[in-house]
Amino acid sequence: MRGTKTTAMLVLAGALLLTGCASGGSAGSTPKADACATLQSEVRDISNGAQNTLAAAGTPSEIQAKLKDYSARVVALEEKADNPDVADALAKVDEKLAEVSTTVGTLPTDADGAIDGAAIAEQQAGIQAAADKIKTACTATEAPSGY
Template sequence: MQKIMKTTALLFAGALLFTGCASSNGSDTASGDDNCEVVRVAVRDISNGAQNAIATSVDQPTLTEKLEGYSQRLDEVADENADDEDLVTAIDGLQEKITAAEEYAATLPTAAPGEGEESTIDPDAQATASGDIQAAAVTVTEVCEAE
């Protein structure tokens, strides 16, 4: 249980760090900068949501459903930015990490543990899935800022 709490604390700290990096920007006035801000906000929300889902879900169906929802949202962001090949490639990288997190979800039990039952969460796999998503989200932000 202590490992899970430590992992969860690290995930939230990473999400807060990413949020601060993603939202700190000078004055964006050009149309491309506005679109970049929209993409960064969407990616940050998707990334943070996926990481929170990984940290808090204790059963496979719940986590898989949430990850599929985030995957659909990423498809929409990619479609809206289809004209920017580099950005779409970066978004696809994040999409791959969210899809890979479903492999972690497959290690979870099919039902939430009952009262008094111990969870079978692998904290290392949980941290890896979450960390990979965060790193891919940072890459999307960097690509967007470089444009």
């Protein structure tokens, strides 16, 4: 009888170690954390690219074409999202990119036709703010698994 209890305790202890319960509940990375990190990296890349596109001295039509490509990437991520909060945050990034794309042709320009730096900075800040909400949505404690 004593041997059976010892064996059962060893099996239970092994199971706890494998699940991370014996070390405070953390077994390192989880699939959700990995998915969120990947998503945040992709959104950061999109956000940085869109902001750099605005900073580059391109024509409004060139900027709009590039922003459309970034928007398509966001939509692809949104279609994969199984977390409604993350999907909503991604939709807001897409909406902001569409808004900037529409607005870029109406931004004030200087005598040489270059878009005003302050107007560009304002649009860049809007894109960054929308992208920052992905982290909040993705890491919310009540969020379901996945992104």
